Amino acid sequence: MKIYKSIKTRFFYIAICLAVLLISACQKHNFTAGELSPTIAVGDLRVLYKGADVTLTKEKLLGATQIVGTVISMPDSGNVPSGIVVMQNYRRGVLRGISFSLGNAASAYHSGDSLVINVVGTTLKRVNGSLQISGLSETAIKKVSENNHVTVQSASSYSIKNNPDQYESTLVQIKMATVSPAPNIDDTFAGDRYLVNGADSIMLHTEASASFANAKLPASATVAGILLIGKNNQGETALQLWPRGISDVSDITKPADPNASLGKSPVIVTGYINDTKGADGNYEYFQFRATRDIDFSKTPMAVVSCTNAGAAEPNKGDAPGAGWATGGGRTYKFNLTEGSVLKGEFFYVGGSNKRINGPNTTDISTAKWIRSIAYVTNDGDGFGSATAGLLPNSGNAGGVAIFDGVIVTETSVPVDAVLFGGTGVTTIYNATTNKGYRVADNDHYNALDGSTAQPFFYQGTNTYVIPHSTPADAGFFVKLGGNFDATSKTWLTPRGFKLYQLQPTSSLSDIETGADVNVMSN
Known part of the structure; x- marks a missing residue:
């Protein structure tokens, strides 16, 4: 009799479990019910551009509304495009960057500033070849902290030219590059030269108003800078490395x-x-x-x-x-x-x-x-x-x-x-x-x-x-x-x-x- 009751009790519990499973199976599940991240990686943002201007919406951003990153541009050096702030972030093992247009407000942001930016309603487009966000209001930007570490990635001219999107708007270092045309002893940074790595080269660009424009140009050096796409003297699109200051130049060999x-x-x-x-x-x-x-x-x-x-x-x-x-x-x-x-x-x-x-x-x-x-x-x-x-x-x-x-x-x-x-x-x-x-x-x-x-x-x-x-x-x-x-x-x-x-x-x-x-x- 006790054995019978024990078996009966087990069947009762089994029946209850089966009923719960059946009810659960009949209910409609929403596997996306978990809250989406409000932040999209800069690398994912960049791929939204397919050759035409993109108005950024929450839907296009896969439910996100913002990007985060660290500023790498130095407005005080004078060697950054006017009104532009450049930011990079490291997410899911990938370092990517983006530029955004702020006009006069750009001078308020410096290398090492950590930012959170609401990009909904802005436009992703190429300006003179460079991918950037425009239509951004100052109220959409929140500065979280200052003086953060800035990552520099080393690359050769050959690697950059093979995959420019990977390096655009990031801080890049080209090691022991030869400056071409070969400078004379009194030549200065102002203007355009080329950093030559083997069979490939990247344009070295320095604005005439840059703080180091009159510094003596080396014959070869390790040069860091922000990789941007701009126009050369012939009006052609060209990859350009913009040093942020003379401290970005090391391993100098004089002419x-x-x-x-x-x-x-x-x-x-x-x-x-x-x-x-x-x-x-x-x-x-x-x-x-x-x-x-x-x-x-x-x-x-x-x-x-x-x-x-x-x-x-x-x-x-x-x-x-x-x-x-x-x-x-x-x-x-x-x-x-x-x-x-x-x-x-x-x-x-x-x-x-x-x-x-x-x-x-x-x-x-x-x-x-x-x-x-x-x-x-x-x-x-x-x-x-x-x-x-x-x-x-x-x-x-x-x-x-x-x-x-x-x-x-x-x-x-x-x-x-x-x-x-x-x-x-x-x-x-x-x-x-x-x-x-x-x-x-x-x-x-x-x-x-x-x-x-x-x-x-x-x-x-x-x-x-x-x-x-x-x-x-x-x-x-x-x-x-x-x-x-x-x-x-x-x-x-x-x-x-x-x-x-x-x-x-x-x-x-x-x-x-x-x-x-x-x-x-x-």
Whole structure:
């Protein structure tokens, strides 16, 4: 009897649960009954613009009424479009920005101000190419706080041009860019120049009324600023970087003194390692020898490496569009602006790990290192994207060049350069477009063959190439021999090469001594 009552009780509870579920299922559910966020991300706001003016309504904003963000413009600097405030926000892992027109009221908002802005009833449109919000009243803006941190995102000219909407109206930093046209010593910021990263460039814009308009223009620098779209002198739409003040400019290299040239062949390439034992990332390096005393802080130089896989960008499957200055995944630059060497001294440029032959090998950080970069995670000085390897290990051709000065353009001619690896011409020189890597006048290459111009590798008689070391991953240092007269700056014996296999315990003396290393004449 007790068992029967227990079973009956269980069935009773089950029946009640089923009834509740049935009633619940029959009721109409409103899954949007939860309260919508009043705030829309700036990135989501930007995508509402489809080429025509958009009047912003609550419906178009998906139930939102406002945007929030941090002001990045500095009206006191004078280098911001008149009446414009620029704001950016970081939401859902994305940094995006927007400009809004306020007229005279724009001067009340400064970099670091945190704002909440009601945008219902305003218009989203492009003005002179720049996307902005207009029709905004002062009462629609609430300042929450001041002096907040402002995020700066680093980007190359190549990245910006590939995705301008990602960077427009945000604070962007372009690292170690070359200023073009090359400024003279007394040139100032006022006006328009270009910041060159490899094959691409972004206009550097400074209003004549800017607080730093009369500051001296550098030859190269790391420049931060607000990325806007405006009109150039020809009335064409152009991407422009507007620095907010002189504090946005760092890593400055002054224009070259025209009387301070290093002359012919101040440095020669004496070796390199492109395929270390084990991992290559941040372990590749180049060896040079000075043929005169050099203080790089007074007479800077630049080293550029190149790699030419068929899939490498830009100019995929073709010769480099801007030669040694192409950047991206093709060329990578090191600026030599500090330190000094004496005539006859070896020095090194390359990866940050400073090991003779990859992981777990001799530390050579005590050698004369003039410039090193952790290139796996960092872009080059002015151009070149972060990369797992500076030089190819097989198949494709690679090279190393060194230049007088840090300004390297398509027309720059290296003071010395070597080419090694594959013999395929397609990604090195294009005779139709006359694009390629320019040669140095040295022991194996000449820009002229008699009276015939041949300025590029694989053009005319410029066919010398050092073969790849084999087998791969064996840790060969490529020693470049020959006899160079440092007085007459001529090659008495052209460079040969020796594939010197390094061991984990190999030392600097193994790569700096011996008959295979250049002999400097008195």
